[in-house]
Amino acid sequence: MADMTDLGLLEARHRLAARELSAKELTEAHLAAMIEARPLNAFITETPELALAAAEASDARLARGEGGLLEGLPIAIKDLFCTKGVQTTAGSRILEGFVPPYESTVTQRLWAEGAVPLGKTNLDEFAMGSSNVTSHFGPVRSPWTRASDNADLVPGGSSGGSAAAVAARIALAATGTDTGGSIRQPAAFCGITGIKPTYGRCSRFGVVAFASSLDQPGAFGRSVEDSALLLQAMAGYDPNDSTSADLAVPDWTASLKGKVKGLRIGVPKEYRVDAMPAEIEKLWQQGADWLRAEGAEIVEIALPHTKYALPTYYIIAPAEASSNLARYDGMRYGLRVEGETLADMYKKTRAAGFGTEVKRRVMIGTYVLSAGYYDAYYLKAQKVRRRIVEDFEQAFGKVDAILTPTAPSAAFRAGEKMDDPVAMYLNDVFTVPSSLAGLPAISVPAGLSAEGLPLGLQVIGKAWDEQTVLDVGLAIERAAAFAVMPYGLG
Amino acid sequence: MTYTIDGNTGTWEIVCGLEVHAQVTANAKLFSGAAAAFGAAPNSQVSPVDAGMPGMLPVLNGYCVEQAVRTGLGLEAHINRLSIFERKNYFYPDLPNGYQISQYEHPIVGRGQLLIDMPDGHTRAIGITRLHLEMDAGKSMHDQRDGETLIDLNRSGVALMEIVSEPDIRTPEEAVLYLRKLRSILRYLGTCDGNMEEGSLRCDANVSVRRVGDETLGTRCEVKNVNSMRFVARAIEHEAKRQVELLEGGGKVVQETRLFDAVKGETRSMRGKEEANDYRYFPDPDLLPLVLPADFVDRLKATLPELPDIKKARFMAEYRLPAYDAGVLVAERATADYFEAVAQGRDGKQAANWIINELFGLLAKAGKGIDASPISTGHLGKLLDLLGTDAISGRIAKDVFAIMFETGDDPLAIVEAKGLKQVTDTAAIEAIVDEVIAGNPGQVETYLKNPKVIGWFTGQVMKASGGKANPQAVGEILRAKLPPVE
Numbered sequence: 001m002a003d004m005t006d007l008g009l010l011e012a013r014h015r016l017a018a019r020e021l022s023a024k025e026l027t028e029a030h031l032a033a034m035i036e037a038r039p040l041n042a043f044i045t046e047t048p049e050l051a052l053a054a055a056e057a058s059d060a061r062l063a064r065g066e067g068g069l070l071e072g073l074p075i076a077i078k079d080l081f082c083t084k085g086v087q088t089t090a091g092s093r094i095l096e097g098f099v100p101p102y103e104s105t106v107t108q109r110l111w112a113e114g115a116v117p118l119g120k121t122n123l124d125e126f127a128m129g130s131s132n133v134t135s136h137f138g139p140v141r142s143p144w145t146r147a148s149d150n151a152d153l154v155p156g157g158s159s160g161g162s163a164a165a166v167a168a169r170i171a172l173a174a175t176g177t178d179t180g181g182s183i184r185q186p187a188a189f190c191g192i193t194g195i196k197p198t199y200g201r202c203s204r205f206g207v208v209a210f211a212s213s214l215d216q217p218g219a220f221g222r223s224v225e226d227s228a229l230l231l232q233a234m235a236g237y238d239p240n241d242s243t244s245a246d247l248a249v250p251d252w253t254a255s256l257k258g259k260v261k262g263l264r265i266g267v268p269k270e271y272r273v274d275a276m277p278a279e280i281e282k283l284w285q286q287g288a289d290w291l292r293a294e295g296a297e298i299v300e301i302a303l304p305h306t307k308y309a310l311p312t313y314y315i316i317a318p319a320e321a322s323s324n325l326a327r328y329d330g331m332r333y334g335l336r337v338e339g340e341t342l343a344d345m346y347k348k349t350r351a352a353g354f355g356t357e358v359k360r361r362v363m364i365g366t367y368v369l370s371a372g373y374y375d376a377y378y379l380k381a382q383k384v385r386r387r388i389v390e391d392f393e394q395a396f397g398k399v400d401a402i403l404t405p406t407a408p409s410a411a412f413r414a415g416e417k418m419d420d421p422v423a424m425y426l427n428d429v430f431t432v433p434s435s436l437a438g439l440p441a442i443s444v445p446a447g448l449s450a451e452g453l454p455l456g457l458q459v460i461g462k463a464w465d466e467q468t469v470l471d472v473g474l475a476i477e478r479a480a481a482f483a484v485m486p487y488g489l490g
Numbered sequence: 491m492t493y494t495i496d497g498n499t500g501t502w503e504i505v506c507g508l509e510v511h512a513q514v515t516a517n518a519k520l521f522s523g524a525a526a527a528f529g530a531a532p533n534s535q536v537s538p539v540d541a542g543m544p545g546m547l548p549v550l551n552g553y554c555v556e557q558a559v560r561t562g563l564g565l566e567a568h569i570n571r572l573s574i575f576e577r578k579n580y581f582y583p584d585l586p587n588g589y590q591i592s593q594y595e596h597p598i599v600g601r602g603q604l605l606i607d608m609p610d611g612h613t614r615a616i617g618i619t620r621l622h623l624e625m626d627a628g629k630s631m632h633d634q635r636d637g638e639t640l641i642d643l644n645r646s647g648v649a650l651m652e653i654v655s656e657p658d659i660r661t662p663e664e665a666v667l668y669l670r671k672l673r674s675i676l677r678y679l680g681t682c683d684g685n686m687e688e689g690s691l692r693c694d695a696n697v698s699v700r701r702v703g704d705e706t707l708g709t710r711c712e713v714k715n716v717n718s719m720r721f722v723a724r725a726i727e728h729e730a731k732r733q734v735e736l737l738e739g740g741g742k743v744v745q746e747t748r749l750f751d752a753v754k755g756e757t758r759s760m761r762g763k764e765e766a767n768d769y770r771y772f773p774d775p776d777l778l779p780l781v782l783p784a785d786f787v788d789r790l791k792a793t794l795p796e797l798p799d800i801k802k803a804r805f806m807a808e809y810r811l812p813a814y815d816a817g818v819l820v821a822e823r824a825t826a827d828y829f830e831a832v833a834q835g836r837d838g839k840q841a842a843n844w845i846i847n848e849l850f851g852l853l854a855k856a857g858k859g860i861d862a863s864p865i866s867t868g869h870l871g872k873l874l875d876l877l878g879t880d881a882i883s884g885r886i887a888k889d890v891f892a893i894m895f896e897t898g899d900d901p902l903a904i905v906e907a908k909g910l911k912q913v914t915d916t917a918a919i920e921a922i923v924d925e926v927i928a929g930n931p932g933q934v935e936t937y938l939k940n941p942k943v944i945g946w947f948t949g950q951v952m953k954a955s956g957g958k959a960n961p962q963a964v965g966e967i968l969r970a971k972l973p974p975v976e
Contacts (some may be wrong), residue, residue, distance in 0.1 A: 095544065102538055104545060186572050204546040213775035214943045241547050242777050265835060320775055326588020327542040331641070346581055367768035369579070 004029040004217050005169040009073055009226035012172055016062055016072045023072025027055035027116050029475040030074040033170045034118060040168060042080045042161040044137045045087045046119040054116040068277050069233045071114030076171035079120035080127055080161045081107050082206040090208040091125040091135035094328045094335045094353025104206025105238045106217050113233045118171050121161030125355045127182055127210040130427040133414055142411055143188060143486035144170035147452030153411040156186030163190040166220045167486050173221040173230045179210050180313050181431025183218045184443035188406035188456025191445045193227045195219045197464045199438030200245035203238030209324040211317035214435050224474040228252040252467055258474030261295030266399035270306035273429055280405045283447050287403055287457040290479035303391040304421025308384045309433040313435040314425060315368050315381035322365025365441045385436050392437045401472045406456035434460045442473040445482040493661035494702055497734045501702045504730045506665055506695055507657035511650045512558045512682040520625045520649035521548030528688045532642040542586025547776050554649040557681040558598050558623050559790050561651055561668040564675045564797055565618045567602025568786040569787045575777045579770040584628035584641050589911055594771045597622035605799055606667040613814035616668050617656030624651050662723035674798050678823050681897040684717050693722055697729045713757050715750045725750040729757045801826055809838025819845055824860045832869035836874050852895045863899040873901040886910050886957055919959050923967050926950045941975050944968055
């Protein structure tokens, strides 16, 4: 069983196609792993019946020599994607028990390609968080522990359940969403690969909205190739999402060679932030050396507005969230707490339905959009965002991709940084700028911290150039040869 | 047309601007594919987008954009090639998303104007400030169940055009003329059916008063719920009088939203400025800025129908109609078309008279529109031809007209079946004239003293002929046969 769950997505695909393995066997192995790993709390909703039914259908198709890109492959879905007939919570009490009568475009595409749905993974409430501790359904535990102790660590967030599930060999791959780093940071913390494509590459239709101008679905895998394959199945134009791009999806997997010879890789000097641990700095240097050894040219670049990215993000994202979350009013679906008056009902419903972090962001967002503050905050932030986009445009005039660390630290303990939201927000310092610019970025596991925890390197690419991001990522993956299993699994 | 309010301390004038919400004629809503028809069962035309379900996204309906641009062109307005949809945030149960998608700083249509036709035949321009597209909210029903409010989301997401006028309106009557003209243009364009009872056209009035001669604007109140032509004038009148009384009593007008109570004929405060929502407008990140292609506006311009003002001018020139007649005939496109079909190659003024004075009356009595007129344009034309060739007299024509309206029959058939053809045979008329003169010597005496009595003779001859004699011929023969007047 164990080796079946340790297969790569691509490898499992080959074995299924060769009929060396049935989708049913593969699915049963993963369902068993899911039950065994329940202490991680990676799933909010498990869908074993759906998984087995899908696996049987896949086996029938495979037997006929048919099958889609992901035929018979068990994957997990972040519980932010609406799934028809299956509870979708966004990690919030306010949506507990909500069963959508529609399917998100991304999951629709996955099922059409034959993917097997294991269940809906845990996440920070409404994808707001970097540690997966704000979920109403309890925190997710990372499958990793420090070498020195067995204390629970966070898997990162917000897509912590998906990252943990892939790292813990519960799912071959998983979907995530990334608003300011919610795929890349948990990928780094869990020692797996996570890619956020260009904003507009994947449809947001049916994805519970956090910050619409930043939210973007993406993929987790245990390798760059696996992530590329899953993303390929997820991506594509959707007329139901006005911000999705009407562009053909390239066959990334087929083109993926990992060649970086002749590429110019930028290293932004502004990313050497204060108090960054030496081991992160060292890993970053190591990554640059690996790429240079493969024939890439390393170029120091300037992204001068980087230091404004975090405050800009923490104005724009909450502003959009405050409006996006207004629909959770207890009127039509989800939680309702009765009140004396209409206003009382609103207040009681939202007070009981939302957690602290969500409330904090709704408050911040409401504030920055208020009359008298709009110009000083929201409008200013939009202008700075434009500057950040221009920083990248200028940089990409000189380089083909940018290399940075994914996060300023390895995974931390559950409970750490909880009382200091700003310290928590700092976790996103390297991932937020590319989110603001809508650029594709990948996190690839590249080494271990002194405490034995995975560390990731991030590759940021030009808009719509996921191919270069994947190729540079693959080069790092090969050089790093990261093959450590999470300790917490034993 | 001057209209002032005489207060105790002086004379006041009204300054008024109208905000009209016109429902866009379209099969689908502004941001979802759901149907937008009126009168469907509650909550039967609601897509997950309209219900504000999680993860749902708006997709702009291109046809509604075309309709807004056509309307803008009809109002001689500037079309903004770039416009932006923003979110207007507020909580209400019939607003599923917690925000309305509207246009705020960058509307699709900018400044334009609308000409109102004054009763004296002149026109006056009322400025249009802007027109923007927005989605409607659902409907809250507070009176269906005790202590509960029911929500119907059929209207949620339906496309509206908010058309805002400049504060150029000075009298309640002008407000009505503005609304009528706007409705007429919208109906010509086919961009809004203008049905006020069904709520396709809703009106809010911004009213303030100032002393005649003052240049500065007074504090205004927004009067909501003036949803019929009749109420518009009354609401403005009442609100202006209230403000004058308040100001003359030493009070101040507070900027607020007031509701017009049609039953009591008064306005009352809904919410003050301090209770006004902070709508926290910001560009909707789910929708890209709307950029119209270069040829978009020209392409639509080429498809515009002849609009009432131009048609009116043409009717005046081509058919020699007075301004009033032309204005009445062009108000509805169907009426204008009807008129043209009848007037083609005939006396335009005569055609206008028959339509305005005769047909409108009968249609109104029967509760029918011109589209359902029992008298076809062809039949009315034939009737006019019968008159023109003196085949029937004007009096007979009216009788025939009434029969045509009843039966829908061809006037020729009616005239022939009933033997109503006018008698122009002089000999036949002479015989009757002789008979009448011989039989009324007393009247002849009177005639000699008062020549106007010839009218009495004409009447007698007509009566004797069963109305069929040609009145002109009768007059001539009478004058020849009656003794000459000194």
